[in-house]
Amino acid sequence: MSCRIGVLASGRGSNLQSIIDNVESGFIPAEIVVVISDKPRVFALERAQKHGIEGLYVNPKDFGKREDFDARLVEELRARKVDLVLLAGYMRLITPGFVKAFKDRIMNIHPALLPNFPGLHGQRDALDYGVKISGCTVHFVDDDVDHGPIIVQAAVPVLEDDDEASLSKRILGQEHRIYPLAVKWFCEGKLKVRGRRVEVKGETAGILPSAPRG
Numbered sequence: 001m002s003c004r005i006g007v008l009a010s011g012r013g014s015n016l017q018s019i020i021d022n023v024e025s026g027f028i029p030a031e032i033v034v035v036i037s038d039k040p041r042v043f044a045l046e047r048a049q050k051h052g053i054e055g056l057y058v059n060p061k062d063f064g065k066r067e068d069f070d071a072r073l074v075e076e077l078r079a080r081k082v083d084l085v086l087l088a089g090y091m092r093l094i095t096p097g098f099v100k101a102f103k104d105r106i107m108n109i110h111p112a113l114l115p116n117f118p119g120l121h122g123q124r125d126a127l128d129y130g131v132k133i134s135g136c137t138v139h140f141v142d143d144d145v146d147h148g149p150i151i152v153q154a155a156v157p158v159l160e161d162d163d164e165a166s167l168s169k170r171i172l173g174q175e176h177r178i179y180p181l182a183v184k185w186f187c188e189g190k191l192k193v194r195g196r197r198v199e200v201k202g203e204t205a206g207i208l209p210s211a212p213r214g
């Protein structure tokens, strides 16, 4: 049975594109059945259209409360029998009802090595703090922001002359590597959540680029 993926995006959708490419190449055994955006006319929706994927804009202003908006999203995702929800540059906070409806089936990618530098400016905050290594994190979504169990991380160096743009670009290169990998593992049934820890069956999981075993 192929895995049915729904993607939530609010912007340019380069992570969406990396998932699309890896589905089309057969690396991820899945089908992207819908891309939902909370913003009209974003590039993520264009990417979906270009690849024959249904794109849906849902206007948050049509709903009184965040919970009601999320309930609609859950309804749309369930109607399409979505197994896995991917947040890909989705700029809204998910409410507990949504998390519960797709428990351990919502992933997010964050441009820092969590638990360091959560929030909207992971790259800038890492730079300002002066760390020598940063990176990105794919994690399951729970009720707290950028907090759920970590599936995979990749590290990149922070160079002397980096600014926010150059560091973001280096991190993004790794995002496009590890998000598809995490999704592939999920779709192959390899991920098991045990409390805060995510077990990846039969893989050298955890840190990328690959760390030595033992």
Ligand code: GRF
Pocket: 011, 012, 013, 014, 015, 016, 088, 089, 090, 109, 110, 111, 172, 175
């Ligand atoms: C990425 O940096 C991702 O880590 C963060 O939002 C950005 C989205 O970029 N959550 P894109 O829309 O996937 O290009």
